[in-house]
Amino acid sequence: MEGTPAEAAVLSTVFAEQPIARTDIARRIGLSSAAVTRATQPLLDAGCLEYNEAHATDAAGDEATSRMGRPRRPVRIAVDYTGTFGVKLTHEEVVGVLVDFGGRIRGQEQRTLVGTDVDAAIETVVEIITTLDKQARKLGFTHPADHVGLSVSGDVDHATGRVRYSPFLDWRDVDLGARVSQATGKHVVVENDVKALATAEQWFGYARGLDDFALVTIGTGIGSALVVDGALIRGAHSVAGEIGHLPVGDPSVLCRCGGHGCVEAEASTAALLSRCREVAGEPELSLRDAVERARSGDAAIAAVFVRAGHLIGLAIASVANIIGPAQVIVSGEGLTTYDFIESAIRDSFAEQTFGAARQTQLHLQPLPLAEWARGAAAVAIEEFAFPSRLASGRRVFGGSHV
């Protein structure tokens, strides 16, 4: 595979709408049939795609034949093409999955992390990959499972596979990609966890088939990954999707970023809890208790959560006014813990979106850790299926073959 933009467009369309005939792919992505056929052939040759023979037989006759008299021969993803590993690291646990080329999870491993020691964490990651690799061999993919995606929160340098800074893991400048590659002999790519989750949603999940969507995560941090025209926005200076620092809050509140009125300064879990403690006059109040009181009608505590939901809604509305996604998926551990802020988010979003942007679908959806790990695998799949995308920033390390 050459990994041209046209090939990427074809592959993502097949993922979204398989089985699908090339004429329909052409219509969907706005290229000529000739260009689509040219882009599809290397994918068929490489074994990523296959003809959907069953469908062609079922639908013999008119449906399987184009007006040109040629069989339409729909194509689909060859799920057994290869397996890919995805691992999500948090400061509390490591979750790894093995997915097939269709994105289905075929194996899963989970380990608890005690502390944020780099060596121990890397050892755990390697252990998980080794275990999943045995499962991959038994499943008998056409090509060996040689690619690993790792996802970590914070500032990740795709170009070097280094974790520049991960506040929750308290890691600075960790050479994660190279070290895991050396220990496992696999190609390893490292990505920010929210961007990786968005990639999973785009290829296999809730945003499948959407060229324009946003994934917003709320909790310890408030972040987002934005997909425009099918591609993740990375920002010319590696900053993008920083909705936690939109100044839609109280301008007198200073954020640790140096700005004022940032959403995160009032609506992150820590900011919320600190405000609840202030309001209740109880410096030891736990998040669990604060949530409990908000649920059971403590108006002052509830107002703190509603205010956070309001600011998150304004931030999402800002994204809608600026880039106009078809859908916004809201997730993250904050949503799981205090899901009752949903109506505040929705109300502020509806009020502040401009004109037709009000039609944007808001999809509030808690997602399990395994889904975040699948995101890391999706990033690795994107890497090896579309090497041309490397130009836009990520680098794949080592591995036993090229």
Added chain:
Amino acid sequence: MEGTPAEAAVLSTVFAEQPIARTDIARRIGLSSAAVTRATQPLLDAGCLEYNEAHATDAAGDEATSRMGRPRRPVRIAVDYTGTFGVKLTHEEVVGVLVDFGGRIRGQEQRTLVGTDVDAAIETVVEIITTLDKQARKLGFTHPADHVGLSVSGDVDHATGRVRYSPFLDWRDVDLGARVSQATGKHVVVENDVKALATAEQWFGYARGLDDFALVTIGTGIGSALVVDGALIRGAHSVAGEIGHLPVGDPSVLCRCGGHGCVEAEASTAALLSRCREVAGEPELSLRDAVERARSGDAAIAAVFVRAGHLIGLAIASVANIIGPAQVIVSGEGLTTYDFIESAIRDSFAEQTFGAARQTQLHLQPLPLAEWARGAAAVAIEEFAFPSRLASGRRVFGGSHV
């Protein structure tokens, strides 16, 4: 030309860096040399591009020969390929330009509009195109100048060429594209004026060669056009770049859009003037006088302008935090009239941008109406050079040939 994404990438790279060898194009856009050669050939065949023979001769020897021993044969834009017309309509005047395929303005016509009558305006547009068409014939382009781009402020439906709503012209649902096409026999495409101006900057102007930039216009309205990965963001619901409705202002101020705290509600020219009148206690104060007083040290009036600059800076910082452009160009009649708000814009931008987004270049640049008209021409050029982009929303009308 087939108008594939690869062809678009090649052509825009040649525009930005001509003369340029195909090996350098390949490096620049991250495609293989083979893919670039495949994408360049139809552009050469069509006569859009030509070999830079002069350069190949000058640089005979090592420089003109690749390591593979083949001549590098740099290519450049064939400026005489065809001429294109661009017309910008405001409620006060109509400016038209004739540009060659290299984007240079080769002819210009300007007429004053009295009133906003649709028939009179269309008659003026047709008159300007007819005059410029005579000039085009004299210039002797290789292909006749058959394409027109029209740009209008407000809500424009690219798919149908209709102006849905233009507040300043006070037009609703005007079938502008079809009517001008019928009267001139040309292919006509209609675009929102800010988006068109961004297209000109991307192809020929200040943002040439940039894949990620924002154009912000301040004045009667506050808007923006955003280019990510080389393409204008249009939004799934045709709403994008609405930075005038980011809620970074006073949350008690209601905007005519129904939201609160919108930038436009405090920083548009009308909002500014109204606030200046309030502060001065002079309901008849003119904008010119308000600007004069701010310049000559009236602290209360100056504060109103500084506040507007502050909000505009926050809005631009929000764009930087969300999409991470390499450069932001700020223009519009507001900038021309009250350019002294520049430092307020810059200060707030610097304070509110997150991390490396602070490195975003802010380029404050008043642009003449002819440049806006060149934007309309750039949109038309994009249309006929890249028909595949039609899939993303615009439609070209009629014309004497296909």
